[in-house]
Amino acid sequence: MILHGYWRSGTSYRTRIALNLKGLAYETAPLDLRTEAQGAEAYLRLNPQGLVPALETGDGLVLTQSPAILEWLEETHPEPALLPPDAAGRAQVRAMAAVVGCDIHPLNNLRVLKAVRALGADQAGLDAWAARWIVDGFKALEALVVRHGDGWCFGDRPTLADCYLIPQLYSARRFHVDLAGFPRLLEIEARAELHPDFLAAHPDRQPDAD
Amino acid sequence: MILHGYWRSGTSYRTRIALNLKGLAYETAPLDLRTEAQGAEAYLRLNPQGLVPALETGDGLVLTQSPAILEWLEETHPEPALLPPDAAGRAQVRAMAAVVGCDIHPLNNLRVLKAVRALGADQAGLDAWAARWIVDGFKALEALVVRHGDGWCFGDRPTLADCYLIPQLYSARRFHVDLAGFPRLLEIEARAELHPDFLAAHPDRQPDAD
Incomplete structure (x- = not known):
């Protein structure tokens, strides 16, 4: 592939x-x-x-x-399955993924940030714009992980939700978002930093990285 | 429910x-x-x-x-199934849904428009902001429908992609987007206007409509 x-x-x-x-x-x-x-x-x-x-x-x-x-x-x-076997669990994992995929990430990608800049925002304005959506979404995710997580977003194994979360945490750091209010998300990030599949996917390890 | x-x-x-x-x-x-x-x-x-x-x-x-x-x-x-039976077809329908669900809608909902207004955009600016993402996404969808559609977005029956498309067309009209460049999408909209399940879901038919 x-x-x-x-x-x-x-x-x-x-x-x-x-x-x-x-x-x-x-x-x-x-x-x-x-x-x-x-x-x-x-x-x-x-x-x-x-x-x-x-x-x-x-x-x-x-x-x-x-x-x-x-x-x-x-x-x-x-x-290995990245969704739970039952429909209710699958809906929960997909909902977590959608918090990132629909409510956070679409507002912070390059083409959108360019458009926000064209409206007159400076770098601080761009950071504030990005932080707004990240913090709102992470509050929802933190609450969901408290309810459903056990080391990872949902249960004790990585699911699709973690595939979405980890890159969004990486992006949050680029926008200087204060992540202290999200201890459960940070715990998942720390775990991912020890996981070879997450590590190999990290931007810095890609052949086109700066 | x-x-x-x-x-x-x-x-x-x-x-x-x-x-x-x-x-x-x-x-x-x-x-x-x-x-x-x-x-x-x-x-x-x-x-x-x-x-x-x-x-x-x-x-x-x-x-x-x-x-x-x-x-x-x-x-x-x-x-009735809203996804095709084969994985390739399912991926295609989900990709169409994601064009709306990830690349268009998240940029045009009420909380985001409020934030764009707070950056100084007037009503014309808001319409232009919304139109930008709608037109970009609809160009992609029109091309995909030409390739995969036969009356609906994918094949000859409604799928999840149509569930996403029809509300986005309704929203596009609210933002005064010129839709003349999307004949295949308009054809699907016309078909939905004759379909009882789409009709009953229309905003104007809801109990809380203005």
């Missing part, structure tokens, strides 16, 4: 974690979002939306949108 | 469509987002994140986050 992504993109990072947790080998095809490499014609032929990530599965299929890619990985490579 | 939502919220609207397509009866518990009713203590006990929708399933379970609710509906009430 070939993963088209960007080292520091949260959606690429979460996809790498899931691929690693599933034990799947993949090649990295980097696109530098800062120079808008994702707008190049060759990539647009692969993914007309011009966003990362895209996963070429090797049988002619090109998957886009990380939530869809992660569900596809779970369906086609069920072991 | 009890659906806590708001007549004009896109995430509530998409959940109503899915419930109707599945033939599931539910009560409506309205929350007026304009007066921040979703921040009231009784609702926060149900959904600590204070966002809509939330679905009480009747057996003590409270589901939040519409992407998680829709997947739960599909798992627990598989007929």
Whole structure:
């Protein structure tokens, strides 16, 4: 498989974690979002939306949108499971993932930050914008982890929720967000820092890292 | 089941469509987002994140986050299916849903528009902000529907992708977005206007509509 992504993109990072947790080998095809490499014609032929990530599965299929890619990985490579076996648990894990995937990350990615800057925000304004959505979402996640977590977001093994959370924590640090109010999330982050699949997915370990 | 939502919220609207397509009866518990009713203590006990929708399933379970609710509906009430049977098709439908759910809607909801206004945008600026993300996402969706649709977003029956698309088209009209460039999406909208399950889910038909 070939993963088209960007080292520091949260959606690429979460996809790498899931691929690693599933034990799947993949090649990295980097696109530098800062120079808008994702707008190049060759990539647009692969993914007309011009966003990362895209996963070429090797049988002619090109998957886009990380939530869809992660569900596809779970369906086609069920072991180890990244969703619980029961519908209620699965809904809970997906809800946690959506807090990051729908309520935090979409507001803080590069194309949106550029638009916020165009409205007149300076760097402090950008940090405040990002922090607002991160803190709101992390408050919800912290409460959910207190209720459902046991070392990881849900139970005692990594799930899709952790694939979403860890890159969002990395991003929160880039925006200088005070994370002291989220001890359970930090505990998960500390655990991920010792986990080879999360470690190998870290932006700094990617071939296109600065 | 009890659906806590708001007549004009896109995430509530998409959940109503899915419930109707599945033939599931539910009560409506309205929350007026304009007066921040979703921040009231009784609702926060149900959904600590204070966002809509939330679905009480009747057996003590409270589901939040519409992407998680829709997947739960599909798992627990598989007929009629809102996802194709094969993993590749499912990934395609989920990718279309994510274009709306991750790349468009999160940027245009009420809490975000308030934040954009606080950066100094006037009504024209808000419309331009919303239109930017809607047009970008609809371009991607139009191309995907050309490739995969046959009356609906994917194939000849409604899927989760249509549950996401129709509310986003409704929202696009509120922001005065020019939709002439999206003939295939408009064709789906016209078909939904004749479909009783989509009609019954329309904001104007909800008990809390203005």
